[in-house]
Amino acid sequence: MTRLRSLAAVAALGLTAAALAGCVAKSDVAASDALTVDSSASACTVSAATATSGTLAFEVTNSGDEVTEFYLLAEDGLRIVGEVENIAPGASRTLTVVAQPGEYFTLCKPGMVGDGVGRAGFTVSGEKVEASGDDAAQKQQAVDLYAAFVKDQVEKLLPAVQQFAAAYASGDDIAAQEQFPRVRAYYERIEPIAESLGDLDPKIDYREVDAVAEGLDWTGFHRIEKDLWVPAQDALNSDDVTPAWQDWAPSTDAQRQGFADGLVADVQTLFDYVHSDDFTAALEAQGVAGLSNGAIALLDEVANGKISGEEDWWSGTDLWDFAANVEGSKMAFSLVGDFAAAKGDDGAALVEDIEAGYADLEAKLATYGSLDAGFVDYAEVTDADRRDLTALINALAEPLSQLTGTILE
Incomplete structure (x- = not known):
């Protein structure tokens, strides 16, 4: 997963097309x-x-x-x-x-x-x-709708995390396992917001290898995930990597409560931030270019972490994260696509290429399930299918990389 990200990526994730709502x-x-x-x-x-x-x-x-x-x-x-x-x-x-x-x-x-x-x-x-209103007003509307979307997702994330954390802390692992990927979808749609706030994303969403590499205490979703899905003895088993099960023991009841409380507190911090003036100011400073760059950044999240199966190592729920990132990227694009299409024939053609890229990628993802109905375990996705998914991501990434420049022409 890409962990270092500019503030421009904060204004990413998804909303509705500008044509749907005007000033x-x-x-x-x-x-x-x-x-x-x-x-x-x-x-x-x-x-x-x-x-x-x-x-x-x-x-x-x-x-x-x-x-x-x-x-x-x-x-x-x-x-x-x-x-x-x-x-x-x-x-x-x-x-x-x-x-x-x-x-x-x-x-x-x-x-x-x-x-x-x-x-x-x-x-x-x-x-x-x-839609009525001048260009500047339309762009401000796009940013305002993004802010509304982020607030809505965090407002859903907080109670969902509270319920998930309570199930984990009480030892109801079956309930916590079922909730895990669905709760994370809210977070994955808005992840760049947390990534802009110093150590907040590391606390919430670092993988074990990231925390160890940076000398951080390992907490958050993936620390809980390892308790919920006991590591198999062949996990990460290779000549130069320590197996995930080695020197590992399940968390005590007290440790579980600590990890649960910590996750809820960190998500509360995120909740407080997106309802603050600082959040509004950050979005307005980036403008629609931030939304466009964010659409690109969220697709990079898929290419750099999800496609390899490294994100949800023990649970195999990577496709939920994958789909939420793509969903967020597509919605961010849909918000600014009209601005690109207004730049003449080249802009209109670029928008058509991007729309086709999203459609192809979504069609492939749909063969494995959906966010509502659930996805197959990522271990069931063959190497050939992962190559196909990578090709579709690359095919979309190329025209999407031109979006910000086209909007700013």
Whole structure:
């Protein structure tokens, strides 16, 4: 795994295409009145499930007893088209977006942590419309949506890690094993954020070999992984590498509790950071070039660690990490792709090549499973298939490497 990364990579990971949401004024809302949303402790009730394409306004009222937020999500249920947060109990706020024809989801998140409540389908019909706002405003919107995506992922990561850590500390290894790759997917989509914060990523996600090489205490996901999947005697077994099982003993109950508490505390630090002004300032300093560079960096994560099977050595869950990195990279590209396509025929052709590269790589990954249904153990992926995956990564990496330069022309 690539561990040293510039701050430009922080603005990476995924969001929705810029065409999905534009910078608009409330006065531009079409004659149809604003949609109303009631966010309660257990529901997210929208006044209509359909609308006509164009500028939409959602007036969100919080009838619950916790601060809440409201999301309009793209059809994949992950990309954020628009969001409004920090709605206090009894207060109302308005989300205004330019919505293209398509299928979406609405969702509220009482407490601003977890998966949210009241997720429901929302259909936009009509003709495609152009998002309003000048170029600078559109680019700022892209950065704002990225910030919203990161917050959403960390808000899901924190309670998932708390549950995972509790299962591990209590000795419920079966539950912890099942949760391990799914919890990590949230982290893998936003990993460059932690990598920008000094020793935070090493605490959360260093492999044993990385920690030993740098003389660090080994903690985090992979330290827990080694307890959950007892090392086989042939792991890392070669003439010049010490076998993983040698001089190893399972953690005591007290040690397990310590590793569990440490992981939760480190993820809490990440949570606090992405909800801070420092995070906002870092993203704005990098702009859309940071998002583009991040799409490239996340693909590098796959090429430099996941494809070799070195990431999740004992669990064999590398394909979950692989898929989450690709997913994040693709969404970052989709956010800035319109800026590249606007640079003329060459830019449009570059975008087409990148889109085709992602489609080919995703199709190959789908033969092994999915993030929702699960993947096969990475040991089942043959050397020939790993070579095929490497070829697909390289085929995508070449045009993707030109993305930032094209955007900045």
